[in-house]
Amino acid sequence: MNTWMKLGGLVTLAIALLTGPLVAQEAAGPTLEQRIAGVEAYVNNVDPAGSKVVGIPGPGHNAWIMASAALVLFMTLPGLALFYGGLVRQKNVLSVLAQCLGIAGAVTILWFLCGYSLVFGTGFNSPWLGGIEKLFFKGVGPAPNTTYCYWVSENVFAMFQLMFAIITPALIIGAIAERMKFSALMAFVIAWMFVVYFPLAHMVWGGTGLMNGVWNADAKIPAIDFAGGTVVHMSSGWSALILCLILGPRLGFRKEAMPPHSMVLCMAGTGMLWFGWYGFNAGSALAADGIAATAFTTTTLCTATASFTWAMIEYIVRQKASVLGFCSGAVGGLVVITPAAGFVDAGAAMLMGVAAGAVPFFACTALKKALHYDDALDTFGVHAVGGTLGALLTGVFANPATNPNLVSDAYAAKNGLKALAESGTVWVPQLQAIGITLVLAIVGTTVIALVIKAIIGLRPTEEDEVQGLDLANHGEEGYILAIK
Amino acid sequence: MNTWMKLGGLVTLAIALLTGPLVAQEAAGPTLEQRIAGVEAYVNNVDPAGSKVVGIPGPGHNAWIMASAALVLFMTLPGLALFYGGLVRQKNVLSVLAQCLGIAGAVTILWFLCGYSLVFGTGFNSPWLGGIEKLFFKGVGPAPNTTYCYWVSENVFAMFQLMFAIITPALIIGAIAERMKFSALMAFVIAWMFVVYFPLAHMVWGGTGLMNGVWNADAKIPAIDFAGGTVVHMSSGWSALILCLILGPRLGFRKEAMPPHSMVLCMAGTGMLWFGWYGFNAGSALAADGIAATAFTTTTLCTATASFTWAMIEYIVRQKASVLGFCSGAVGGLVVITPAAGFVDAGAAMLMGVAAGAVPFFACTALKKALHYDDALDTFGVHAVGGTLGALLTGVFANPATNPNLVSDAYAAKNGLKALAESGTVWVPQLQAIGITLVLAIVGTTVIALVIKAIIGLRPTEEDEVQGLDLANHGEEGYILAIK
Amino acid sequence: MNTWMKLGGLVTLAIALLTGPLVAQEAAGPTLEQRIAGVEAYVNNVDPAGSKVVGIPGPGHNAWIMASAALVLFMTLPGLALFYGGLVRQKNVLSVLAQCLGIAGAVTILWFLCGYSLVFGTGFNSPWLGGIEKLFFKGVGPAPNTTYCYWVSENVFAMFQLMFAIITPALIIGAIAERMKFSALMAFVIAWMFVVYFPLAHMVWGGTGLMNGVWNADAKIPAIDFAGGTVVHMSSGWSALILCLILGPRLGFRKEAMPPHSMVLCMAGTGMLWFGWYGFNAGSALAADGIAATAFTTTTLCTATASFTWAMIEYIVRQKASVLGFCSGAVGGLVVITPAAGFVDAGAAMLMGVAAGAVPFFACTALKKALHYDDALDTFGVHAVGGTLGALLTGVFANPATNPNLVSDAYAAKNGLKALAESGTVWVPQLQAIGITLVLAIVGTTVIALVIKAIIGLRPTEEDEVQGLDLANHGEEGYILAIK
Amino acid sequence: MKKIEAVIKPFKLEEVKEALAAVGVEGLTVTEVKGFGRQKGHTEIYRGSEYTVDFLPKLKLEVVLSDEMLQAAVEAISKSAKTGKIGDGKIFVSSLEEAIRIRTGERGEKAV
Amino acid sequence: MKKIEAVIKPFKLEEVKEALAAVGVEGLTVTEVKGFGRQKGHTEIYRGSEYTVDFLPKLKLEVVLSDEMLQAAVEAISKSAKTGKIGDGKIFVSSLEEAIRIRTGERGEKAV
Amino acid sequence: MKKIEAVIKPFKLEEVKEALAAVGVEGLTVTEVKGFGRQKGHTEIYRGSEYTVDFLPKLKLEVVLSDEMLQAAVEAISKSAKTGKIGDGKIFVSSLEEAIRIRTGERGEKAV
């Protein structure tokens, strides 16, 4: 054995020693470095591909989105139900609750059957609608669907999104309260989900969606909507206006007093909405990351500011700040910040708060008075006006420094969002998105409402309406105090 | 120095260089690989033994179980209190609230003193009862108790389980509402915890428990109960039936109208129960992992479907879908999915939802009418019937593809669950578990109730019952509106 | 080439092989070991400095603090609003809700403008007040501010703390309910934030704060306050007493009956407070770690025990356990454990629970009766007395075995807390902190109240007070049932 | 025509209604009232504050009927509303000049 | 002086009030009552339990007025409260001995 | 026997009750009513919609008593219910034919 041979043996030994474990690991899977990168990816909310923690939900993110989904459910049941329920007259309070509950049930069933697939499937590879590969929740399990998020179980993601699909039609109730048959409303909502919600949600949030500027490299309209300004608030708000026009005003509208039967209930519902909205907005980051943190922050600032602004305008106008004013302002603020929550900074949120207090205030007072429509609980004034305002202001204030997804190379650079974001013209695709949403909501609602009106009729008998929908449609009363 | 010596030195050097850090690390603790495995174990919710993160709660999991524990408390206070409180007549609303509050206080104290130890201790090494090693929360600190979970602080686990121990007896209130003395109820509950709850909870969930098929390799009856179908709903529901029979009906039962005094309150409570139940079911994964994700999903689907089913049956039967119908169905769905939540898939959850809407509906209407017992708020009809149904259907639908713990080598293979799960016969031990629960609840409740009846009496005076328990037992009124 | 050269080459090669990747890594950033330490630091909630996950929020911790911040908001809106709102007479219920809402709005705006900076800035390097470097949330983004926590986004931290700043002045409402002009209250609160809250919060929790024993090595008074015994409860409670004395009693006080108009609302609010308080206390760990776990546990035990204790004292004293008793006890327990939550063990929490049920009970009954002040809803009896008791007992029971921060080398060893903790004399700085808080609250409130009284007056006209503040100040009614 | 006003205990309503129906009364009007009399109220304590509630919940029934039916109706109420305990209530009788059924315009005894 | 007591359907209040104002009535007092009569109540079902609610919500108006105004007022109520459907209610008239305005001590017709 | 019906401001109840007790009245019945009269109501605004609430909360007291006690009672109410401001209310007096105490069957003045 000569020295070279010996040296060769040593080198082999050294290499074996050095790489041995690595080779062994490679056989067993990723390297240490890749494994570390995997858990770092968890902390950073990025793709863990190549690591040992692929196909697994990340605890912190999953926890946050489960909590968020529960919070968004809480917004509807009982939040919105109480908020709206408090605003109607006593004889109709249960009808509002029943409508919220009925929508929750029906939409959940639709979502399982096909809704989720039509919105978040990509099988059609279409900008307008998802696909049918996920009908009956096929393949929707605890592993994350990386088209939408790296660290949240797909079934949790599906539940989170279900809660949005529930609250959106439930918002419409506000405009048509106290005068629509339960059966007609349920029929309307079921049709509306197919005609308006599923397509729109896909367009805005679907992996192949037309207006999904942040996550679809092929989006024709690179618009942005963080948590549902167009999908949720504009769609419901504008549909609400149309439906309330087709329905006509309540009996006695502008003749009798129709004050809220319980501002206490309304305020309790407002608190629940605000609380739950953290799931709605900060949950829409689909992770407990820095973007969620920003969304949480902007939501708080905008909401509180809008609430205070609305009430202060009242105080100036008529020396009284009302609880309904504070509550309306808060909801207005929540609506306006929704599309913007993860895209704008704290200062912008404050400015949006002032706008959110002022603009819907005038919509719900001056505009409604001038135009005479009976938007019973101001769904149009708050959600349509607020949602439209928010969608637009999102385009004005969206800030790549706050949310780098606005200028991501993977998506935004390709579909043009990056250029728009850098030149401060995101409001251009926002206007387009607003236009599409408006058209879809108005046309869809008109058609559905007229069809249902023709087939089963929209309104209860006059007698039922006078007696109240609680007894007429549900055979119950809201409160049975004392003697009975 | 010859070449060999030099070479020897080099080899030593190389080895030192190569292994040095490893040796050093070994002295200081785990290897890099082990350390990575430790943090991966956090993501995966498995045992981090041998890593640097042993004995430490994992943030995401701990966060989720803290949130879940808070949610389960919220189910009782104020959720269940309002749900039940709304269903009684105005004069008894506070008695329901006081009972919920009193149970929360008393059970917490028992839990600290001995309850936790008797259920989750293993010192007796007994299938029937835990141990006394954890009396006064001895040694119950932030480090996880790995008998039950790897990543949740033991004290958080103990609090999470406390919330179950609180709500279970509180469910009984529904059957005996409006006619049981506060003192008698409190005495009953305290005794019942020792006689029924602590043993049963240990049998089903204790590390050495008789029927803990998933986590006890020695379980004689390898039954499964994800979040408390037997422990919580069957035990309370069947006990409620017995207690309500021993107690007798309310004065005026079937003569006077006894409608709910506030369906609004009842619905608000329902929303809170549903919201909180996410902690109950998805929290029962004791981690924010994929099983929690599945439990979250099945809970949502089953509940919404059951709610809709119940109301639609009403609609078919009497042309009116009531708010109470929606609410009852939702609670029915929550009850039925409870034992199954983390074991079944989405499709099964939908089917269980239909059953959960239909079967308790008939129990609460036809059955109750036929048998004439005064189950005031339908604890039996919903919780006992629903709990039993759920426990059985869990056996039918439990699915190893959904939850690998059903076929784990460490436990399920040893106690026979694996074989049953693979042959689709998990309903066999489920029937056994149902039987044991029934016997324990019925015998236990009978004995306790008769003893208390003999010693202090169960019912208030007729006068007190007529006046209402609020004034008679608590010296307060639920509402003081206007003139007073 | 001689052997030496060859050997030299080999050594070089070996070293290169060994260190090469390390060198490469160093150029690219931290070593594998450092990177692992970074993610371990996430699990352990310690500083990840030097790793790849610096400046990034940790998902589990961030999720928990977002959830906690939402929970603390929920405490005020609608929790406290309903708790207090239920306790006033019907004609004033909205005034309480409006005050809570108005405070939420105004304080949020102040917090954004300067409050956060004045409390948590360190630019002044002052024990009394923070700094102005964070005015308008300058630089407050998703990256953690490591002066306060390693893993929670600074903007989330700022929101969490905002919720404390909202609820504190809202607590004061209880003492002055039913008889203070809305405008006067708002003016009072805004001034009070600057004079009392911002300085006090900085002293106790600011990085350079005077009494921040746990986190400021230079704290002159090494006192401890986990979640706000001094900052929140003492400050509001003592200020409430002063304000209610300056204001004078309600018209008809001690002549007319002024019972709560809805104990149901009050109880619902209590449940929400308890639920939300988990965010308040366990969230104050600013992580989902073992200290949070302990805080969660002690909060539960103390609260339930106090609730039961209060009601049992009532039962002994007058044979009736009231819902208000259970609720008051629960709030008392929550208040007392607040400063102690993360510092004491389960056994101490139980003892504190007994004290928290008993002492405020006597303050709200015997003391109030004796001294004749009109603390309408017992803010003084519960929050001032409870807060003071809690602050003191925290000094008695604080336990380094439970919370090692009490004896940290970095801070506690330097400012003397360690020595005190080891000798069991933490109550000494606690007494000093109590004294400072008392003086600040009393003097601050007196001055502000007298100034506002002089300028705009504190009370509504007699007519307005008789009619009720709802109509007089807000132009609305709480409930409009039936005929109207 | 006569008008009976009777103050009764609330839980007696159903019985009284049936007793009145049995003697031919076809309509009545009920009001929730608070009564103050010999029957003692209860005490409520909210934290330290004690309230004596003198006013007890009662129902007031108003029945308009023909002179002939008066005695039977008074007796029916007397019997069915009686518990024998203090606070059972009173029956007051006064005379009425006219009664009109709004729907039909009928007047007098036909209207009731 | 006369006293009119009228039981009407709740949603008619505004109309009746205006009709009365038109004939010169300047004050009235309204009570929420429950009426039992020919008009049938409704049935409510809570889970299995069925309740027939015989008592319907009505409003009782009390108007004290001078003898001269009586007929006009009765007619005003009759017309404005009428829907023609069962349950429209009744008008009862009785005579009053004295009326006093507390604020001024005025008596008789000046007081109403 | 006479019957006094008095409409008063709600917060005056306690005072009036005491004044009546002082002149020997041992029982009375109180009803929550809504009054419409010279006293103006208030305006509420909910978002854009304005409501004028004409009906103000009042209490109606009913006292049955012997003819001798009438004047004292009327005066007691007049004084104790008076604030001097508009809306203080009215006192109406009518005569009663019979009174019966349900518990004992006593009739006439003994019954009240």
Ligand SMILES: Nc1ncnc2c1ncn2[C@@H]1O[C@H](COP(=O)(O)OP(=O)(O)O)[C@@H](O)[C@H]1O
């Ligand atoms: N003088 C009275 N005038 C009007 N109502 C009365 C009078 N006395 C009693 N009442 C009514 O009758 C009810 C019962 O009277 P009370 O003296 O308590 O017992 P009893 O009916 O056994 O005599 C009272 O609550 C009150 O509503």
Ligand SMILES: Nc1ncnc2c1ncn2[C@@H]1O[C@H](COP(=O)(O)OP(=O)(O)O)[C@@H](O)[C@H]1O
């Ligand atoms: N004899 C009566 N005494 C007192 N009130 C009556 C009497 N009969 C009817 N009422 C009142 O009049 C209301 C309407 O009476 P009802 O018989 O239903 O219809 P109608 O008014 O068409 O005759 C009842 O609800 C009740 O309040």
Ligand SMILES: Nc1ncnc2c1ncn2[C@@H]1O[C@H](COP(=O)(O)OP(=O)(O)O)[C@@H](O)[C@H]1O
């Ligand atoms: N003609 C009337 N008939 C019945 N009740 C009346 C009448 N006029 C007034 N009232 C009652 O008396 C209350 C007070 O009357 P109002 O005209 O406001 O002031 P005042 O008592 O000072 O004259 C009214 O709210 C109403 O309840």
